[in-house]
Amino acid sequence: MSEIHEKHHAKRATGIGDPQCFKGEAGKAKFKVGSKVRVRDLPDVFYTRCQLYTRGAIATVTELVYESPPPEDEAWDNVDRSEWFYSLVFRQKDLWPEYPDAYANDTVETELPEFWLEPA
Amino acid sequence: MTERNRQKPAKDAPYPDLITNERFRECMRTPHDVGGEDDVPMQWEEKEEEVWEHNTFVTCEVLAWRGVWNAEERRRRQNVDLGNSNYLAIPYYGRWLLTAARILVDKQHVTLTELIEKMDEVKKRYE
Amino acid sequence: MAEKHKPAPMVDEVSEFEVLEIAVRELAIEKGLFSAEDHRRWTEYMHTLGPLPAARLVAKAWLDPEFKKLAVKDGVKASLDVDIDWIGSMPTNFGTPSDYCNLRVMEDTPKLKHVVVCTLCSCYPRPILGQSPEWYRTPNYRRRIVRWPRQVLSEFGLQLPEDVEIRVVDSNQKSRFIVLPVRPEGTEGWTEDQLAEIVTRDCLIGVAVPKPGQTSNDPRPVHPAKNPYKH
Numbered sequence: 051m052s053e054i055h056e057k058h059h060a061k062r063a064t065g066i067g068d069p070q071c072f073k074g075e076a077g078k079a080k081f082k083v084g085s086k087v088r089v090r091d092l093p094d095v096f097y098t099r100c101q102l103y104t105r106g107a108i109a110t111v112t113e114l115v116y117e118s119p120p121p122e123d124e125a126w127d128n129v130d131r132s133e134w135f136y137s138l139v140f141r142q143k144d145l146w147p148e149y150p151d152a153y154a155n156d157t158v159e160t161e162l163p164e165f166w167l168e169p170a
Numbered sequence: 171m172t173e174r175n176r177q178k179p180a181k182d183a184p185y186p187d188l189i190t191n192e193r194f195r196e197c198m199r200t201p202h203d204v205g206g207e208d209d210v211p212m213q214w215e216e217k218e219e220e221v222w223e224h225n226t227f228v229t230c231e232v233l234a235w236r237g238v239w240n241a242e243e244r245r246r247r248q249n250v251d252l253g254n255s256n257y258l259a260i261p262y263y264g265r266w267l268l269t270a271a272r273i274l275v276d277k278q279h280v281t282l283t284e285l286i287e288k289m290d291e292v293k294k295r296y297e
Numbered sequence: 298m299a300e301k302h303k304p305a306p307m308v309d310e311v312s313e314f315e316v317l318e319i320a321v322r323e324l325a326i327e328k329g330l331f332s333a334e335d336h337r338r339w340t341e342y343m344h345t346l347g348p349l350p351a352a353r354l355v356a357k358a359w360l361d362p363e364f365k366k367l368a369v370k371d372g373v374k375a376s377l378d379v380d381i382d383w384i385g386s387m388p389t390n391f392g393t394p395s396d397y398c399n400l401r402v403m404e405d406t407p408k409l410k411h412v413v414v415c416t417l418c419s420c421y422p423r424p425i426l427g428q429s430p431e432w433y434r435t436p437n438y439r440r441r442i443v444r445w446p447r448q449v450l451s452e453f454g455l456q457l458p459e460d461v462e463i464r465v466v467d468s469n470q471k472s473r474f475i476v477l478p479v480r481p482e483g484t485e486g487w488t489e490d491q492l493a494e495i496v497t498r499d500c501l502i503g504v505a506v507p508k509p510g511q512t513s514n515d516p517r518p519v520h521p522a523k524n525p526y527k528h
Contacts, residue, residue, distance in 0.1 A: 060237050063391035067373075067384040067398030069471050071391075094198040097246045099417055099469050102199065103206045103443065115472055116399055125246035127239070135470060137401075146206065146444050152459050158443060159403075160467035205416030205467065207440040211452055214438075217431035218522035222318040228339045229322050234394030235339070236331045241394045249418050262419070262434045264314055271321045280324050288320040296311040 069118040075132035076117035079164070085111040086170040087138065089162065097125045100166045103145050108170045109138035112159065120163040133164040201257035202249035223263035230266050239273050247272060312523070338388045345386075347427040348498040350379040351475050354402070354425070355501070356492035359480040365404070368477065372400030381425045396423050397471040403464075403503075404477045410461055411476045412450065412503030414442045415468040422473035426501055431520065433502065443467055453504040454515060466503075476503040483509040 063071040142156040248269035358365035368375035392398040403411040421429035499505035
């Protein structure tokens with residue numbers, strides 16, 4: 051039991067929490083609150099938590115939420131490299147072209163790691 | 171905008187030249203990514219929990235507590251690796267359960283023959 | 298005819314899910330991956346969970362503007378005031394593996410209404426809200442709320458004016474979310490306990506808003522379990 055536990059990042063989160071245990075590992079953030087970003091339309095291979103509906107769409111950064119390995123790496127227990135995670139707000143009309151004009155203020159908020167984003 | 175409604179291929183195991191890049195992308199789309207797909211209104215319901223559902227959730231959390239996997243590995247296996255048809259065909263905690271079984275075999279904590287024999291033994295207790 | 302030939306439901310037969318669950322749990326214990334005691338302790342921890350702490354957090358925020366600021370800025374720290382320690386409350390001492398430790402409290406205003414979904418699975422802030430409802434886990438809710446939020450909310454009985462921005466929060470990574478609704482009229486002078494009573498689970502997900510006199514979720518059909526777990 052101990053051998054498994056030793057290898058696992060749960061150990062380093064003990065008493066600290068996850069994602070708190072990755073704090074300070076991502077380096078300088080590329081974007082700041084208010085930055086306009088575009089979600090990259092990267093290939094879908096095996097796993098992602100970047101929703102298809104966000105791809106290619108422009109969003110505004112509302113918060114730098116935490117640092118963590120991206121899920122695409124952590125899903126194979128690879129936690130060697132952390133990134134900043136951003137909270138992003140999209141206008142519904144930018145996601146779904148048929149979204150009614152009457153509700154043009156409606157939005158979606160979701161979080162993505164830095165590698166999915168480029169300056170808009 | 172990417173097309174969000176899955177299409178069935180025209181032919182099973184089609185010839186490579188029948189697969190457009192767009193079609194390839196459809197095939198590679200992860201089953202859990204359902205946001206924005208068409209659907210019709212349904213009756214919203216609550217549900218009682220089965221004993222096995224509760225136990226499955228606890229088993230999965232305890233496996234992570236003891237370092238057998240992390241939650242992202244679990245999410246990948248139960249929401250994507252399971253494949254499209256089982257993703258939609260199996261109940262929520264059924265997917266958790268299959269994933270817990272699979273991790274024991276994949277990480278070689280048990281052999282598949284051990285699991286098969288164990289299931290048979292458990293079944294016989296109820297005969 | 299069809300009715301007559303339908304096999305009777307085999308209520309007493311053990312299901313394949315039950316067989317597999319027992320097999321996996323027993324094998325994991327036999328191989329020393331975890332102990333029966335670990336499993337029992339986690340079950341005990343599950344018994345402590347429910348929506349009340351989140352409701353209390355909202356009631357406190359309504360009564361204390363300073364606490365509201367803290368809740369919106371640092372949900373994990375604010376949770377301590379309702380006796381939820383996202384890192385230390387559970388047996389692991391590193392949080393619950395599937396819920397992580399980054400609670401975000403989304404503050405509604407008269408012009409902004411939040412509603413939470415996880416389009417990719419069913420991420421949910423269990424440590425402060427308990428187990429998620431069945432409808433929240435359905436592909437149907439996950440497919441539609443992010444694109445047709447006004448229609449889905451109206452199915453839950455919530456119709457919002459044009460000039461209110463609906464913000465769908467898609468809980469797709471390590472943060473977990475609760476909604477801090479607007480305090481309703483008719484609650485002036487109420488105590489924290491009185492206020493907490495009207496903050497139902499559905500209000501905390503965002504598919505309902507608190508109303509004086511309503512202390513439970515809207516009634517819905519309940520799908521029964523064959524072998525129900527007694528909490």
